[in-house]
Every structure is written in C-alpha cells, then in structure tokens.
Amino acid sequence: MEMLSAYAIIILAAGNSSRLGEPKQLLKYQNKTLIRHITEAAAETVGSNVIVVTGSNAELIQNEIDGLSFQLAHNADWQEGMASSIVTGVSKLITLNPQCQGAVIAVSDQPFVTSSLFRDLIQSNIQNGSGIVASSYDQTVGTPVFFSSSYFPQLLQLTGVEGAKKLIKRFESDVTTISFPLGSIDIDTQEDYGNLLSLS
Numbered sequence: 489m490e491m492l493s494a495y496a497i498i499i500l501a502a503g504n505s506s507r508l509g510e511p512k513q514l515l516k517y518q519n520k521t522l523i524r525h526i527t528e529a530a531a532e533t534v535g536s537n538v539i540v541v542t543g544s545n546a547e548l549i550q551n552e553i554d555g556l557s558f559q560l561a562h563n564a565d566w567q568e569g570m571a572s573s574i575v576t577g578v579s580k581l582i583t584l585n586p587q588c589q590g591a592v593i594a595v596s597d598q599p600f601v602t603s604s605l606f607r608d609l610i611q612s613n614i615q616n617g618s619g620i621v622a623s624s625y626d627q628t629v630g631t632p633v634f635f636s637s638s639y640f641p642q643l644l645q646l647t648g649v650e651g652a653k654k655l656i657k658r659f660e661s662d663v664t665t666i667s668f669p670l671g672s673i674d675i676d677t678q679e680d681y682g683n684l685l686s687l688s
Contacts, residue, residue, distance in 0.1 A: 493537060494589045495610050497530035497632075498577035499523075499558075501596040502543025502566035505676075511545040512675045513596045514552060517684060521552050522675070523596045530594065531557040532603035533610070537585060541577045543567075559584060571646035578643045591640075593652050594632040599684060600670035601632055608666050609634040618664035622656050625671035629656055629663070632671075 501523055505512040513523035520528075523540075530538040538558040542549050543566025550560060561580035565572040574593060581588055592609050594601060605623070609632060612621045619636040622629040633652050635643060642655055656663055675681050 492534050492607065492610050494587070495534050496537040496539060496581050496585060496588050496591040497534050497606060498539045498541065498574070498581060498591050498593050499526055499530060499596055500541050500570065500573045500577065500593065501549055502541050502546075502563045502573045502576075503570075504544035504566075507676050508678060508681070511548060512681075513545070513549050515597075515675060515681055517599045522599055523549055524553055524556070525599065526594060526596055526601055527553045527556050527558055529601060529603040529606060530592075533606040537581075537588070539577050539580050539584075541573045541580075543573065568647075569649035570651040571648055574646055574652065575644055578640055582640060588637055590634055590636040592632050592634045593643075595674070597675040598631065598671055598673065599675070600668075600673060605666070605668055606632065612664050612666060616664060619662040620656060620659060621664045621666060623668035623671045624665040625668050629653075629665055630671065632668075 501513045514521050536557045539561050540558050541561045541563050543563045561576050563573045563576040592606055609621045613634055619638055621634040623632055
C-alpha cells in the first residue's frame with residue numbers, strides 16, 4: 489500500500505486528563521496503549537510525517553512511542569487548551585515539510601481510529617477536492633479531521649479551548665464527511681475506560 493507521503497498526521501497528546509486522574513494516552517486497550525496504537529496507525533499511513541504534540545507527561549508519552557516513526561512537538565503552553573496544541577503541531581509541520589498538501593488532526597483517546605480511516609480521510613480530499621474532511625458520529629462531526637494546507641493559516645489562528653470544530657462549522661460548505669460510528673467512544677473518565685474494556 490503506497491504511503492501518502494505528501495500528507496501528515498498530527499496527534500494531539502498534550503492534555504493532562506484531569507477528569508481521568510491518570511494520563512489517558514497511556515491507558516491500555518487490547519494490550520497496547522492508546523498513544524502507541526494511534527501513532528502506529530498514523531505511521532502506517534503517512535510514514536515519518538507524523539507529529540505527536542506533547543505537553544503534560546511528555547516524557548512518559550515519548551518513552552511509550554519510542555522507536556516508532558514520528559516527529560515530536562512539545563507544547564509548553566498545553567494548559568491553555570487544545571488550540572495551543574493544534575498551533576504547535578501545524579507550526580512544526582510547516583517547518584519540517586513546507587510542501588505538505590494537508591494534514592489530519594487526531595486525538596489520542598479515540599481507540600478505534602485505524603490507518604484505513606486516516607487513509608479514507610486523505611483519499612476523500614484527493615478524490616473530491618474538499619478542503620476539510622471530517623469524521624461523523626453521533627449526529628456530529630469531529631476528529632480525526634483532515635485539513636488541506638490552504639487551511640493551515642486558519643488553524644494557526646485558533647486560541648484557547650477552540651478546536652478544529654470551529655473551522656468545520658465556519659467553512660461548512662467545504663466539508664465532506666466520512667462515517668466513523670465508533671468515533672463517539674473516547675476516554676475522559678474512569679467510567680468511559682471501564683466501558684471500553686467491557687467491549688473487548
């Protein structure tokens with residue numbers, strides 16, 4: 489399967505999981521931590537064009553994915569919210585790969601994200617030219633979400649707790665969606681994690 493090397497995947501893994509009480513990136517599901525699972529899936533799709541944005545617990549997370557193909561971007565301002573991590577990741581991407589044609593933004597606590605989903609998001613842009621390709625689940629759209637490079641300037645202007653959803657809403661006419669029913673499963677609390685483990 490060819491690598492989609494003109495594209496990148498940015499994994500946001502900087503949060504401190506305050507509601508969970510431990511770093512959610514390091515929770516295990518099917519014998520693999522969530523951060524390792526998603527980093528492997530990303531590397532399978534775009535090779536070394538994977539950027540992992542760390543913040544809280546940076547060293548623990550880095551150790552967990554050591555040996556995989558990725559670039560590290562540390563967000564010193566991670567406490568300011570998701571926007572700062574998106575800005576950190578996109579800035580690093582532009583520096584490393586100014587010719588990059590687009591990037592998928594993913595979070596580290598959606599355990600059912602696969603390389604085929606990443607591939608579908610990017611291929612959808614290649615085939616139909618939509619500037620934004622979002623995952624749809626639970627009557628909403630969200631991550632993982634693809635942005636063509638023409639949106640990088642808007643991503644760099646996000647602030648505070650704003651995430652990619654703000655741009656999905658603002659540029660609705662340029663959005664295509666890919667169905668990802670299991671995208672609604674993410675881990676914010678111990679109860680969420682217990683529910684996840686009961687699925688396997």
